[in-house]
Amino acid sequence: MLSxxxxxxxxxxxSLLHGAELKKYEEIYQQFMQTGxxxxxxETYADEFINxxxxxxxxxxxxxxxxxxxxxxxxxxxxxxxMLADKKLSGDDRFNFCLxxxxxxxxxxxxxxxxxxxxxxxxxxxxxxxxKSQQHEAKLYIALALVDCASKKYTDAFKLLxxxxxxxxxxxxxLLEMFIxxxxxxxxxxxKEELExxxxxxxxxxxxxTEFEFSWSKKYYEKRIAEAAEGIL
Numbered sequence: 530m531l532s533x534x535x536x537x538x539x540x541x542x543x544s545l546l547h548g549a550e551l552k553k554y555e556e557i558y559q560q561f562m563q564t565g566x567x568x569x570x571x572e573t574y575a576d577e578f579i580n581x582x583x584x585x586x587x588x589x590x591x592x593x594x595x596x597x598x599x600x601x602x603x604x605x606x607x608x609x610x611x612m613l614a615d616k617k618l619s620g621d622d623r624f625n626f627c628l629x630x631x632x633x634x635x636x637x638x639x640x641x642x643x644x645x646x647x648x649x650x651x652x653x654x655x656x657x658x659x660x661k662s663q664q665h666e667a668k669l670y671i672a673l674a675l676v677d678c679a680s681k682k683y684t685d686a687f688k689l690l691x692x693x694x695x696x697x698x699x700x701x702x703x704l705l706e707m708f709i710x711x712x713x714x715x716x717x718x719x720x721k722e723e724l725e726x727x728x729x730x731x732x733x734x735x736x737x738x739t740e741f742e743f744s745w746s747k748k749y750y751e752k753r754i755a756e757a758a759e760g761i762l
Contacts, residue, residue, distance in 0.1 A: 530561045530570075530596065539588065539621060553577050565745045566599040579609065587613055587622045594629045601761060603637040623650075624657050624665070631672040636762060640679035647676050664703045667694050671710045675762075683718040687711070699737040705750060708734050712757040728758050 531539065533555050557574055564570065574596060578589040590613055594606040610630050618626055627650045634643035658666045670689045677686035690711055696704050708731035715724035731754045741747050756762070 530558065531592065533558055550578075562743055565743065565749055566596065568600055568602075571596045571600060571602070571605070575609070579612075585612075587616060587618055587626070591622065591625045591629055594633065595625070598629060598632060598636075601636075601756075603633045606633040607637065620657075623653065627654055628668055628672045631676055635672075635675040635679040638679060640676065643676045643679055647673065663694060663697075666692070667703045667707060671707060674710060674714065678714045678717050681718075683714060683720075686714050690714075699739050700741075701734075702742075705731065705734050709750075709753050709757045710762065712754060713760065713762040716758055716760040724758060728754060731757070 533551065536554065557570070557577065560573070561570055571593065574589075575593045579585040579593055582589075590609050594609045597603075597606040597609070606629060610626065610633060613626055627646075630646055631643055634640075634646060654669055658669050670692050674686040674689040677683070677689065690707055694704065694707060708727065712724060712727040712731055715727045735747070735750055735754070738747070743749075
């Protein structure tokens with residue numbers, strides 16, 4: 530979830546025209562800082578910034594979907610993403626929308642829809658990440674790898690994850706996300722030996738961390754690794 534400061538610097542800022550909205554966002558973020566990704570967080574965010582708003586901002590809709598994705602509720606994520614299906618999006622909003630759509634469709638098993646969506650948006654996505662950070666590129670390749678995983682094209686999925694990411698120090702959550710995704714894909718493929726190696730690699734990466742952003746972060750990532758080994762992402 531974006532911090533209030535990050536939100537002000539992003540396209541979200543357009544939706545923060547009133548102090549009350551900013552105050553509510555800060556309250557929800559405080560909840561996130563204390564308890565992490567929960568169903569209550571998702572529902573509160575959705576009620577405040579989408580369900581009870583006449584014209585919710587696309588960025589709020591995408592972030593709501595992303596929050597539901599974090600609690601493994603792909604159906605709810607797709608429900609909100611569908612609100613933007615016929616909207617013309619650009620820049621950050623379109624990129625983030627595409628990532629969430631690719632991930633949710635893949636996890637729910639709609640691999641044909643995921644492949645069609647990838648085909649329709651791949652040129653934009655590739656051009657977008659060329660102008661952005663390595664982290665953006667990693668997020669894209671993880672999402673694309675999940676599409677191949679859903680299509681049972683496991684070799685292609687691992688090629689995408691091995692695109693050449695350069696680790697950014699010991700506390701690199703992007704690298705950890707890639708290792709967790711690899712464990713998930715090996716679990717889906719049924720390759721138990723490589724799954725064990727992938728899980729060990731993810732744990733080794735986590736052990737390198739010298740600090741975490743939130744008090745719950747370490748346990749959260751430990752749970753993510755365990756869930757990925759069981760085919761849950």
